[in-house]
Amino acid sequence: MIHDSQHDTQIWDAFRLGDKNAYAQVYELYFDSLYSYGKKFMSDPTRVEDAIQDLFITLWRTREKLSAVDNIKFYLFRSLRRDIHRISEKENVFNKVDFDSFLDSHNHPAEEYGSTDSDRELTQKLVAILKELPRRQLESITLRYYENFSIAEIASIMDVSEKTVRNTLHNSLTLLRKNSNMLYTFLKLTLMLWH
Amino acid sequence: MENYSNYKTEDFLHDERFRKWILSGGEEESLFWENFKLQFPEKNKELILARALLTSLSQLQLPAEKEVKQKIWTRVESSIDKTFPESEAHYIRRPFYRWWMAAAILLIAGGLAWIFRSTFKGVPLEYKTQVVAAKMPLREKINVSQAGQTISLADGSTVKLKPGSKLSYSDFSANKRVVYLDGEGYFDVAKNSAKPFIVYAGRIVVQVVGTSFSVVSNTGKAISNVSVTSGKVKVFATDKFEESAEQKAEQMIYLLPNQRVVYDARTSIFKKGLVEQPVQLAGTGDPKEFYFDNTSVKDILGELETAYGVNIDYNNASLKTCKVTAPLGDLPLFRKLDIICQTVGATYEVFGTEIVISGGACDL
Numbered sequence: 001m002i003h004d005s006q007h008d009t010q011i012w013d014a015f016r017l018g019d020k021n022a023y024a025q026v027y028e029l030y031f032d033s034l035y036s037y038g039k040k041f042m043s044d045p046t047r048v049e050d051a052i053q054d055l056f057i058t059l060w061r062t063r064e065k066l067s068a069v070d071n072i073k074f075y076l077f078r079s080l081r082r083d084i085h086r087i088s089e090k091e092n093v094f095n096k097v098d099f100d101s102f103l104d105s106h107n108h109p110a111e112e113y114g115s116t117d118s119d120r121e122l123t124q125k126l127v128a129i130l131k132e133l134p135r136r137q138l139e140s141i142t143l144r145y146y147e148n149f150s151i152a153e154i155a156s157i158m159d160v161s162e163k164t165v166r167n168t169l170h171n172s173l174t175l176l177r178k179n180s181n182m183l184y185t186f187l188k189l190t191l192m193l194w195h
Numbered sequence: 196m197e198n199y200s201n202y203k204t205e206d207f208l209h210d211e212r213f214r215k216w217i218l219s220g221g222e223e224e225s226l227f228w229e230n231f232k233l234q235f236p237e238k239n240k241e242l243i244l245a246r247a248l249l250t251s252l253s254q255l256q257l258p259a260e261k262e263v264k265q266k267i268w269t270r271v272e273s274s275i276d277k278t279f280p281e282s283e284a285h286y287i288r289r290p291f292y293r294w295w296m297a298a299a300i301l302l303i304a305g306g307l308a309w310i311f312r313s314t315f316k317g318v319p320l321e322y323k324t325q326v327v328a329a330k331m332p333l334r335e336k337i338n339v340s341q342a343g344q345t346i347s348l349a350d351g352s353t354v355k356l357k358p359g360s361k362l363s364y365s366d367f368s369a370n371k372r373v374v375y376l377d378g379e380g381y382f383d384v385a386k387n388s389a390k391p392f393i394v395y396a397g398r399i400v401v402q403v404v405g406t407s408f409s410v411v412s413n414t415g416k417a418i419s420n421v422s423v424t425s426g427k428v429k430v431f432a433t434d435k436f437e438e439s440a441e442q443k444a445e446q447m448i449y450l451l452p453n454q455r456v457v458y459d460a461r462t463s464i465f466k467k468g469l470v471e472q473p474v475q476l477a478g479t480g481d482p483k484e485f486y487f488d489n490t491s492v493k494d495i496l497g498e499l500e501t502a503y504g505v506n507i508d509y510n511n512a513s514l515k516t517c518k519v520t521a522p523l524g525d526l527p528l529f530r531k532l533d534i535i536c537q538t539v540g541a542t543y544e545v546f547g548t549e550i551v552i553s554g555g556a557c558d559l
Contacts, residue, residue: 027271031264039257049259053267053274060275119247126251138255145208146252177204180244 005070012069015059023063027056030076033147037077040139041084051083074149078157122180129179133172140168199235207245217249265327320433320460322377322414325395326363329375333363338378348374351385352392371438381409384426393438396421398460400436402429408450422455422470425477430456432463452476452504454548468547473503473528485523485531492517495535496552503528507543509552514539517557 014022031052038048055076059066069075130138136158143154144165151169155162207213216224232239319325326333338344338356346354349367356362360378372392384392386405394401396412399419406426412419421430430448448456448465453473457466479502487495493515496507505528519538523531532543532550541555 024268027268031267032258035259035263036256039259045259045263049263049267053270056267056271057274060271119243122243122247123250123254126247127254130251130255142252142255145205145248146256148209148214173204176248177244180247181240 008072009068009070012072016063016066016068018063023056023060026072026076030073033073034076034080037142037147038080038084040135040142041081041088047087051080051087055080055083071153073147074153074157077143077147077149081157082159125179126176129176137168137172140165141172144169199231199238202235202238202241204241204245204248207242208249213245214249217246218253265324320398322361322363322375322395322397322412325397326375329363329365329373331365331369331373333365333375335361335363337361348372350387350390350392353383355381355383373438376410376412377414379409379411379413381407383407395433398433399458400431400433402431403427417460418457419460420455420457421450423450423452424474425452427451430458430465432458432465451548466547469505469545469550473505475502476504485525487519487521487523489518489520491515492519492535492539492557495519495521499528499531505550506548507532507550507552509541509555511541511553511555513557514541514552514555517555 011022011025015026034052034055035048038051039045042048042051059079130141133141140154140158143149143157144151149157151162151165154165158165202210212224212227216228228242232242319328326335336344336346336356338358338360341358343358344356346356346362346364348354348364350372352372354362354374354376357379360376360380362380363375365373367390370390372387372390374392374394376394376396380394382392382394382403384403384405384407388404392403392405394410396410397414397419398417399410399412399421401408401410401421403426406428407424408426408428409422409424410419411421421428428450429442430450431442431446435446436442448467450456450467453470453476455468455470457468458464459466485498485502492509496509499505500507517539519535521534521538523534526534532552535541536543536552536555539555539557541552543550543552545551
């Protein structure tokens with residue numbers, strides 16, 4: 001989705017003035033990505049649900065005091081992460097997510113397009129590598145390449161320096177590229193042998 | 196045009212067209228990227244990695260179960276409603292209604308869920324959510340066959356469902372007979388004035404006592420319509436309808452046999468007219484009796500008005516006494532009118548529920 005800051009500003013301003021429909025629209029637009037993001041910190045779904053619920057209730061109650069925002073998704077991600085971090089610090093755990101049980105039970109539409117076996121194989125390999133990455137590394141990659149946030153925004157969401165984000169991304173991408181190259185060459189070889 | 200020759204994996208990942216292609220599961224923009232592969236074969240490796248990375252990241256997403264979104268919203272909503280005293284809540288609602296109107300254009304343009312608007316006002320506006328919000332246990336029938344399917348309800352009423360249509364209904368033990376329709380259905384409702392029969396059909400609601408009529412209302416389509424075969428029918432916009440309260444006359448459309456109303460949810464406008472093929476009302480004689488021998492046009496039109504329950508106006512007084520012989524038989528109403536008008540050189544038009552005949556002369 002192209003981020004339209006003017007559109008965001010309008011909705012946010014209407015919401016701050018108490019427009020419930022603008023508020024509902026914010027919820028409608030961002031619930032799914034917030035849930036998926038929160039789920040990576042807390043494996044218990046009810047805790048994620050509670051965190052999002054509290055986030056939105058607080059938003060409404062404090063709406064008059066909120067500042068202008070031109071990227072709502074960024075604002076929500078940062079708030080949710082801070083909330084979750086606060087809760088987790090109290091309990092001293094950042095739960096590790098069990099991706100495997102999840103992946104087994106879900107089919108993703110993104111797999112369906114006319115991809116060849118080698119594409120699928122590469123994707124599978126990357127999924128395996130990504131899952132093994134340190135949590136914060138996977139988080140920055142997801143925020144950057146899946147959620148399409150800028151480096152500055154990611155730094156602010158994760159509460160680290162931009163330099164750290166840049167390095168983390170660079171390292172992970174190098175690792176992925178290396179694996180992809182290996183697989184790519186390997187596949188090419190097999191193809192050549194076959195034909 | 197982007198400068199694709201310098202594109203690296205990262206650039207693809209931030210490219211709007213690329214993201215659309217991958218995140219739509221290859222349904223959108225695929226032509227563009229197939230061409231791209233041919234045009235920039237040297238980018239193939241970067242493209243493959245970008246595609247695999249975005250796909251695997253999307254596979255690592257942990258989406259909520261479907262009903263969770265609505266569940267949390269309901270909780271959020273009830274919680275924020277409690278924080279406002281009655282008067283304040285009333286006060287804030289007014290000015291923001293106008294805001295909503297402005298936002299409405301955005302909502303339509305963005306194709307966003309309408310249900311959120313309705314959750315503030317009571318009844319949801321879509322079959323799916325209406326069924327979920329229903330207070331009584333419902334049974335659902337979906338016509339998956341290629342032909343019409345007739346469903347018999349507990350009170351003796353029947354509903355003929357068109358293929359692909361859905362109907363949800365209870366055992367009618369409550370004080371109202373409420374059903375929910377998505378698609379197209381022909382209703383033959385058993386008379387019971389103590390228990391009104393209410394059809395929720397997306398953006399419109401139909402209320403009757405005992406009659407037959409058809410309803411067309413498909414989820415996602417702005418246009419719905421109701422056509423009446425017999426009896427009297429009231430039609431409402433769902434967002435103006437309150438099951439328990441007396442409805443104000445200006446908020447309902449009152450339909451008689453052979454009338455129909457088309458509702459456009461985009462403009463909230465009801466347009467009343469005649470059905471395409473009016474049928475002869477029950478209890479008005481045999482269709483074979485429409486053999487007019489040397490009868491005045493006035494009498495013929497009068498008989499047609501009674502038989503079909505329509506209003507026919509004509510401004511040419513000379514037609515009154517003009518006598519014609521016309522074996523009209525069981526031809527459809529509009530064919531009958533064609534023949535009469537041709538005979539006397541007149542024309543007719545349908546304005547809403549009125550048929551108006553103009554011109555013509557009786558010099559035969």
